[in-house]
Amino acid sequence: MQQGLNAWQLIAGGDPTLFAIVQLSLTISLFAVAIAAMIGLPLGALLALTHFPGRNVVIVVLNAFMGLPPVVVGLAVYLLLSRSGPLGQFGILFTPLAMVIAQAILILPIIAALSRQTIEDLWTEYRDELTAMDVGPAGRVATLLWDARLSLLTALLAGFGRAAAEVGAVMIVGGNIDGFTRTMTTTIALETSKGNLPLALGLGLVLIALVLAINAAAWTVRVWSERQAG
Amino acid sequence: MRAPVNDLPVRFERVSLRAGGMTILDRIDAVIEPGAPTLIVGPNGAGKSSFLRLCMGLSTPTDGRITWGGRTDAKPARRAFVFQRPVMLRRTAGGNIAYSLKQAGVPREQRAERVARLLEQVGLSDLGERPARRLSGGEQQRLALARALAREPDLLLLDEPTASLDPAATRSVEEIVRAAASSGIKVVMASHDLGQVRRLAGKVMFLVRGALREHVAADAFLNNPSTPEAEAFVRGDLVV
Numbered sequence: 001m002q003q004g005l006n007a008w009q010l011i012a013g014g015d016p017t018l019f020a021i022v023q024l025s026l027t028i029s030l031f032a033v034a035i036a037a038m039i040g041l042p043l044g045a046l047l048a049l050t051h052f053p054g055r056n057v058v059i060v061v062l063n064a065f066m067g068l069p070p071v072v073v074g075l076a077v078y079l080l081l082s083r084s085g086p087l088g089q090f091g092i093l094f095t096p097l098a099m100v101i102a103q104a105i106l107i108l109p110i111i112a113a114l115s116r117q118t119i120e121d122l123w124t125e126y127r128d129e130l131t132a133m134d135v136g137p138a139g140r141v142a143t144l145l146w147d148a149r150l151s152l153l154t155a156l157l158a159g160f161g162r163a164a165a166e167v168g169a170v171m172i173v174g175g176n177i178d179g180f181t182r183t184m185t186t187t188i189a190l191e192t193s194k195g196n197l198p199l200a201l202g203l204g205l206v207l208i209a210l211v212l213a214i215n216a217a218a219w220t221v222r223v224w225s226e227r228q229a230g
Numbered sequence: 231m232r233a234p235v236n237d238l239p240v241r242f243e244r245v246s247l248r249a250g251g252m253t254i255l256d257r258i259d260a261v262i263e264p265g266a267p268t269l270i271v272g273p274n275g276a277g278k279s280s281f282l283r284l285c286m287g288l289s290t291p292t293d294g295r296i297t298w299g300g301r302t303d304a305k306p307a308r309r310a311f312v313f314q315r316p317v318m319l320r321r322t323a324g325g326n327i328a329y330s331l332k333q334a335g336v337p338r339e340q341r342a343e344r345v346a347r348l349l350e351q352v353g354l355s356d357l358g359e360r361p362a363r364r365l366s367g368g369e370q371q372r373l374a375l376a377r378a379l380a381r382e383p384d385l386l387l388l389d390e391p392t393a394s395l396d397p398a399a400t401r402s403v404e405e406i407v408r409a410a411a412s413s414g415i416k417v418v419m420a421s422h423d424l425g426q427v428r429r430l431a432g433k434v435m436f437l438v439r440g441a442l443r444e445h446v447a448a449d450a451f452l453n454n455p456s457t458p459e460a461e462a463f464v465r466g467d468l469v470v
Contacts, residue, residue: 077366125317132311133333147320216233227361229328 006198007059007205025183028096028170031164032103036111037156039104044115046121059116065076065109074172077102081173085121094175102169107159113203114155122148150222156182157218161211236307237298237384238416239263240285245294247280247440254280256440257294262385266432267407267417269448271424273469275321276437278420279314282387285418286311310383314390316374319364323354323373326362330380348376368399377404379415386410388419392426404430424464428452437462440470 004165010018047058079085081093081101122144130140145152167185174181176190184203191200234352240262247255255277260343262268262285270278283289284296287304288311295302298309320327327345336344349355352372356363362373370392378386388407392400407430411417421427427434431448436459463469 120293126319128288128311128313129317132286132306132309133330133377134306137335139333143319230344 003197003201007201010198010202014041015202017106018202020179021182021184021187022210024096024181025164025185025207026182026210028099029103029160031100032107032163033111033156033160035104036101036108036159040108040111040159041145041152042114042141043112044117045119045145047112047116048120048144049137059113062113062116066113068106068109069168070106070166071168071172073106074102074169077105077169077173086137093173094177094181096174096181098173098182099170102173103163103166106164106166106169110162111159113154114158115152118148118151118155119144127144145169150225151219153221160214164207164211189198239299240385241297241300243297243467245284245291246249247277247284247289248292253440255284255291258442259288260435260442260445262335262378262416262418264384264414264416267411267419267430268433268435269420269427269431270420270435271422271427271463272437273463275439277440278422278437281371281435281437282311282389282418283421285309285385286387300369308381308384310378310381310386312371312374312378312386312388312391316370316377318365318370318373321362323359323360323362323365323369324358326373327361327376327380329408334381336380344380348355348380351409352376353402366394366399368402371395371399371403372406377411379410384465385416385418388417390420390422392421392423400426405455424452424466436463 007060036173037213047055047062056107077098078093080087081090082088083093123140126144126147130143135143139145165185167189170176170181170183171186171189174183176182182190184207188200188203188207191197242258242260245255245258248251258281266344270281272278276315284291286309287296287298287306290304296304298304319329321329327348328341331341331344332338345358346355349358352375354365354369354372354376357369362370365373375391386407391407392403395403402427406418407419411430417430419430427448431451434444434446434448434451435442436444436451436455436457438459444451444455444460446456450456451460452464455464459469
C-alpha cells in the first residue's frame, strides 16, 4: 500500500527521472513502429497482391515470426552490431538507435503479416470492381491501403504495443544504461530486482495507462471513421 | 481522357469457356451492335454471367476470339459493369462516384459537378454524403449504376441488377437503364425475368447450358420463339 502511494507520488509529482524514462521509451517505440510500417505495409500489400513460387512459405514464416522471442531478436541484433560483428564499425551497440533497430525487427513481421491479411481480404472483395474500373497496379495498392486504413492502424498499434512492452531486446542491445538507454520495461526489471518497488510500480502504471490511452484513441478514430465512411 | 475509339460492335467468334472439365460456354458466335438493350435470358447456370464477364474482358475465352470495335485488347476503357451484388467502396456515396470518375480520367475540378449530376440521375441526391455501405440494397444498386455511368461507356453490362430488389426498387433501376439506353449507351443485361424482357429488351439472347439458342429481336422471341426451349421459357415452363 505504502509503495503504491509512493509510486503515485512519483507520477503526480512529475519525477524527472521517471518522465525521462517514459519519454525515451515512447520515442524508441514510435521510431520502431515508423520504420517497421515503412517496410511492413508495402511488403504486406506486395504479398497480398502478387503470386510467386514460395509465397506460401514466406507467409508461414512471417506469421510464425509474429511471435519472435524478443531476447532472440536482441541477441541477433547484438551479434550484428557488436565490435566484431558485420556492422560493428558503426559503434551503435548500446545506443537508442540499436534499440530502435531491434524493436523494428521484432514488430516488422506483426505489421507485415496483419496488413497482408487485411489487404488480401479487401482485395478479394474489391477485385472485380477495380478490374472493371480499369485500376492499374499502383492505383490498386493506393486504394486498398486507403480503404483498409482503419484495420491497418490497428496493425500498427499492435506493433506499438508489442514494442513498448517488450524488455528482452532493448535490454540486450541497449544495455540499460542509466539516463541513456534505460526504458520503462528495463527499469521495471532492474528496480524490482533492487527492491525499489515505488519506481517500478510507478512505471508499470504509466505503461498500462499509455497502452490504454493509445487504444482508446484508436477506438475513437475507428468509430468516428466508420460513421463517416461505413 | 476518353480514348478516341469505340468498343462496339463486340464480336464473339466461336468463343468457348471451360473450367475444371466443365463447359460453361460452348462455341458462341454473336455480334453485339449499338441499339436498343439486349437482354440475356436463360435458366440459372446457363452461362449468362460468364458471357457478360467475357464481354467486359474480366475473363478470357478458352477458345475462340472476342473483339471490341475490331480490337482484341481487353482493356475496359469504354465499358462498364454492374455486378449482381455490387461492392461499395468504403467511402461515401459521392466518394464512390468520384473514384470512378477519377479512374475514367475526369480532371479533379470537374468531378464535384459530375458527382452531383450523376447522383441526381439515379435519384440519390440527398444521400451523397452517406457512407455507401449504409445504403439499402436498391440504393446501392442505383449507386453502382451511377458509378458505371460515370465512365461514360459505349457498352453497359448489367448482371441481373434487379435480382434481389423489390418492385419499386426494380422500377427505378429499370428507369435508369432505359434512360441510359436512350442516351445512346448499348445496354447488355442478364435477366431471368420475362416481364423485364417485355419492358426493356430490343433484342434477346437466349442461353441454355452454355449454348446460344436464339439471338433475335425481342418481339420475335416473345411471340414466336423458334426453339422448343425458348417456347417453353416464354410459356413460363421450367427450362433446365
